[in-house]
Amino acid sequence: MDLNLIKKLIKLVDTSEITDLEVEENGLRIKVAKKIRVNGSLIQPAFTQPTQTSVQISGAEIEKNITTSEETKANNLHEIKSPIVGTFYRAPAPDADAYVQVGDMINSGTVLCIVEAMKLMNEIESDVTGKIIKILVENGKPVEYNQPLFLIELS
Amino acid sequence: MFNKILIANRGEIALRVIRTCKELGIKTVAVYSEADKDSLHVTFADEAVCIGPPLGKESYLKIPSLISAAHITGADAIHPGYGFLAENANFSEICEESNIKFIGPSPQMINAMGDKSFAKDTMKKNGVPVIPGSDGLITDLKSAIGLAHQIGFPVILKASAGGGGKGMRVVWEESEFEKAFQTASNEAEASFANSAIYMEKFVENPRHVEIQIMGDTHGNVYHYGERDCSVQRRHQKLIEESPSPIVNDELRDKMGSAAILGAKSINYEGAGTVEFLVDKDGNFYFMEMNTRIQVEHPVTESVYGVDLIRQQILVAAGHAIEAEPGKPFGHSIEFRINAEDPEHGFRPSPGVIQSLHFPGGFGVRIDSHIYQSYTIPPFYDSLIAKLIVWGRDREHAIARGRRALEEFTVEGIKTTIPFHLKVLEDQRFLSGKFDTSFLDNFQL
Numbered sequence: 001m002d003l004n005l006i007k008k009l010i011k012l013v014d015t016s017e018i019t020d021l022e023v024e025e026n027g028l029r030i031k032v033a034k035k036i037r038v039n040g041s042l043i044q045p046a047f048t049q050p051t052q053t054s055v056q057i058s059g060a061e062i063e064k065n066i067t068t069s070e071e072t073k074a075n076n077l078h079e080i081k082s083p084i085v086g087t088f089y090r091a092p093a094p095d096a097d098a099y100v101q102v103g104d105m106i107n108s109g110t111v112l113c114i115v116e117a118m119k120l121m122n123e124i125e126s127d128v129t130g131k132i133i134k135i136l137v138e139n140g141k142p143v144e145y146n147q148p149l150f151l152i153e154l155s
Numbered sequence: 156m157f158n159k160i161l162i163a164n165r166g167e168i169a170l171r172v173i174r175t176c177k178e179l180g181i182k183t184v185a186v187y188s189e190a191d192k193d194s195l196h197v198t199f200a201d202e203a204v205c206i207g208p209p210l211g212k213e214s215y216l217k218i219p220s221l222i223s224a225a226h227i228t229g230a231d232a233i234h235p236g237y238g239f240l241a242e243n244a245n246f247s248e249i250c251e252e253s254n255i256k257f258i259g260p261s262p263q264m265i266n267a268m269g270d271k272s273f274a275k276d277t278m279k280k281n282g283v284p285v286i287p288g289s290d291g292l293i294t295d296l297k298s299a300i301g302l303a304h305q306i307g308f309p310v311i312l313k314a315s316a317g318g319g320g321k322g323m324r325v326v327w328e329e330s331e332f333e334k335a336f337q338t339a340s341n342e343a344e345a346s347f348a349n350s351a352i353y354m355e356k357f358v359e360n361p362r363h364v365e366i367q368i369m370g371d372t373h374g375n376v377y378h379y380g381e382r383d384c385s386v387q388r389r390h391q392k393l394i395e396e397s398p399s400p401i402v403n404d405e406l407r408d409k410m411g412s413a414a415i416l417g418a419k420s421i422n423y424e425g426a427g428t429v430e431f432l433v434d435k436d437g438n439f440y441f442m443e444m445n446t447r448i449q450v451e452h453p454v455t456e457s458v459y460g461v462d463l464i465r466q467q468i469l470v471a472a473g474h475a476i477e478a479e480p481g482k483p484f485g486h487s488i489e490f491r492i493n494a495e496d497p498e499h500g501f502r503p504s505p506g507v508i509q510s511l512h513f514p515g516g517f518g519v520r521i522d523s524h525i526y527q528s529y530t531i532p533p534f535y536d537s538l539i540a541k542l543i544v545w546g547r548d549r550e551h552a553i554a555r556g557r558r559a560l561e562e563f564t565v566e567g568i569k570t571t572i573p574f575h576l577k578v579l580e581d582q583r584f585l586s587g588k589f590d591t592s593f594l595d596n597f598q599l
Binding site (some may be wrong): 084118120 | 206223
């Protein structure tokens with residue numbers, strides 16, 4: 001059994017995005033699999049024993065942390081979420097100007113948008129002071145309870 | 156036929172409705188509170204909309220959120236399930252006004268049967284036997300006591316707007332009457348914001364036998380036999396069966412006809428249940444009518460070979476009921492499995508399900524939304540699964556029930572499975588000779 005081969009395979013899986021690798025040569029089949037941690041929960045891919053020899057790759061579990069864009073959010077960013085289910089509108093009427101644009105400075109109480117529910121236009125106000133970094137929903141699209149609408153950089 | 160149905164409910168019944176919708180080729184929308192985002196009905200539906208925080212009144216009971224969710228998903232019908240807004244006339248009306256078909260009765264039908272005192276009057280006028288009692292609400296104490304003597308003590312005072320055992324007091328003799336009346340009124344005011352009280356003869360230790368009916372818009376009203384729901388704890392049903400051990404073909408015809416009469420008198424549309432009390436002499440009296448699909452509908456489905464949710468949807472879409480019901484075949488029993496600890500006063504036992512195995516095999520049906528690693532939220536009722544068994548006769552159904560309960564494994568939380576197994580050892584239950592007082596004297 002070539003231990004160097006096995007070490008190379010482990011390194012290959014470790015340093016790449018590969019999660020499962022199976023190699024067969026001269027009647028020897030080796031499989032290396034790794035656990036991936038995504039957003040704090042563990043996903044274990046299926047691990048099968050080689051059938052022809054009793055090679056055990058104990059300790060070949062490699063943990064790799066993959067961070068997502070949500071985790072790199074800076075501490076002073078705040079999401080404004082929809083308090084109701086409905087349809088999101090940027091402006092009070094189809095031909096009117098949008099309430100706010102990206103880059104606008106807003107205060108607590110500034111009206112940011114409308115969420116329409118059952119024919120009622122509900123004005124959604126900001127609960128913080130800061131700058132609008134991103135508008136997360138397209139005009140006229142449906143939104144559900146607590147769906148993020150705006151990303152605000154707090155002052 | 157509907158293109159898309161929004162299910163305004165959660166848990167096992169939401170899943171139940173979604174399953175039938177899929178079989179009919181109808182798209183489904185699940186709604187969920189934040190506490191239910193990992194719920195199975197959310198996963199199984201074609202679309203899902205978060206409608207609010209965990210509390211019922213801020214999510215599943217919040218009409219604007221439900222209507223709005225239907226609008227943004229383009230749902231053309233709403234199935235309300237049971238509980239929550241299923242018997243809310245206001246909701247039925249708002250659906251109508253919003254051009255969404257409410258899969259259930261009209262606001263008028265709901266109101267007619269929701270007012271218990273009025274419902275009784277309606278039934279009486281249509282020749283349905285009712286429990287002797289006051290003609291409407293009690294207005295003055297003196298004549299009420301006179302009436303009580305006429306009917307014969309014991310009598311029961313009940314809240315007109317009530318249910319679930321609240322606002323009820325049994326009076327055994329005249330000297331207790333005034334105090335009982337005051338307490339019942341106060342409780343009714345506190346629980347339902349309506350202190351109106353009516354009076355009935357108190358039928359001691361009755362059996363609770365209900366008739367399943369279904370009406371369509373083509374003039375058909377059918378009955379699908381009876382369910383015996385006498386095994387109750389604090390007026391909450393725990394075990395239901397069909398047929399009832401005390402109902403023969405003749406009694407079934409009589410009760411079924413009475414139920415149909417009552418339903419026809421209000422031009423009833425959709426699924427409904429007419430509840431009767433049956434005394435030890437086999438006399439039956441109308442108690443109330445529920446204008447919704449009920450938790451225990453599967454036992455009827457098992458012995459009549461019918462998908463009741465499917466019929467509900469067809470009826471709501473304007474079709475006739477698919478077939479006239481035949482005779483019941485075999486015997487079916489449902490065991491409500493709750494996340495409760497029977498050894499500690501049935502206290503709720505929410506938490507994580509560590510290990511789960513559903514029983515299977517011929518004649519075993521599980522209606523449930525739970526899965527291994529699921530966390531049961533503490534905000535809603537404790538029903539986590541319904542185990543429904545079918546057998547050639549009652550004895551066979553009981554043996555199958557026992558086997559299935561023994562196979563049913565739930566670890567990580569406490570359930571009422573051990574309790575059900577104990578009931579299946581009790582001679583009174585096994586003989587079929589029991590009534591609604593059965594669990595009062597039950598030793599665990």
